[in-house]
Amino acid sequence: MKLGVTGDIHSPLYFNLFSESLKKISCPDIMLLCGDIVKSNMHWEYKKVVDEIKNKGVNYIYSCFGNTEYDNSRGLYKKIDGVLFVDDELVNVEIENKRICLIGTRGALNKPTAWQMKNRKGIKRDYGDRIKKIEHLFEKASKTKYDYKILFMHYSPTYKTLKGEDEGRYDEMGCPDFEGVIKKFMPDVVFHAHSHYGTKYAEVYGTPVYNVSLPLNKEIKIIDLE
Numbered sequence: 225m226k227l228g229v230t231g232d233i234h235s236p237l238y239f240n241l242f243s244e245s246l247k248k249i250s251c252p253d254i255m256l257l258c259g260d261i262v263k264s265n266m267h268w269e270y271k272k273v274v275d276e277i278k279n280k281g282v283n284y285i286y287s288c289f290g291n292t293e294y295d296n297s298r299g300l301y302k303k304i305d306g307v308l309f310v311d312d313e314l315v316n317v318e319i320e321n322k323r324i325c326l327i328g329t330r331g332a333l334n335k336p337t338a339w340q341m342k343n344r345k346g347i348k349r350d351y352g353d354r355i356k357k358i359e360h361l362f363e364k365a366s367k368t369k370y371d372y373k374i375l376f377m378h379y380s381p382t383y384k385t386l387k388g389e390d391e392g393r394y395d396e397m398g399c400p401d402f403e404g405v406i407k408k409f410m411p412d413v414v415f416h417a418h419s420h421y422g423t424k425y426a427e428v429y430g431t432p433v434y435n436v437s438l439p440l441n442k443e444i445k446i447i448d449l450e
């Protein structure tokens with residue numbers, strides 16, 4: 225079971241880098257997009273990215289929202305053909321007799337940005353609620369037998385993969401409260417983006433966490449689950 229995972233394409237900014245990387249890899253079974261696929265809510269760019277992946281022959285494309293896909297345009301993104309947005313949701317995928325649990329979320333920030341504090345009333349509470357919701361989804365997943373459980377998100381679930389960024393900004397790039405969720409439910413793998421200058425890989429209580437940000441990795445991350 226091969227996964228292709230990326231984020232922070234900020235299309236059109238890194239579209240060519242993305243496209244060139246896609247040409248170099250063999251076709252993955254599933255493509256996961258970890259948010260910030262377009263620059264500043266340029267939603268028409270999203271279709272361009274998805275079409276490129278579809279043309280590669282990928283049948284299963286899933287995405288969470290990043291902060292550059294604005295909340296008030298969610299409806300527009302969800303209408304794009306060929307990609308399913310997993311937004312604080314759990315999706316069951318079955319490929320080649322393997323059952324996969326995919327949980328997707330934008331994630332949370334330990335400290336909302338100044339802009340969010342000013343423009344998003346109740347954002348701190350919303351972040352707390354979101355973590356509880358993801359925990360609840362994992363609880364639900366634990367009642368079913370899966371071959372793989374995957375958490376993919378935009379903001380980082382740990383500070384470990386932010387190493388390389390300005391330390392003073394860690395709490396505006398992720399929320400380590402997710403580490404508790406990872407510890408409790410032990411997904412097989414966790415992916416996130418948002419951190420262009422962080423660290424590509426870390427382990428959280430033994431769970432592999434990949435920062436798949438395209439500007440950091442310079443390529444689409446390929447993970448073989450078998």
Ligand SMILES: [Fe+2]
Pocket residue numbers: 260290291292378417418
């Ligand atoms: Fe971001």
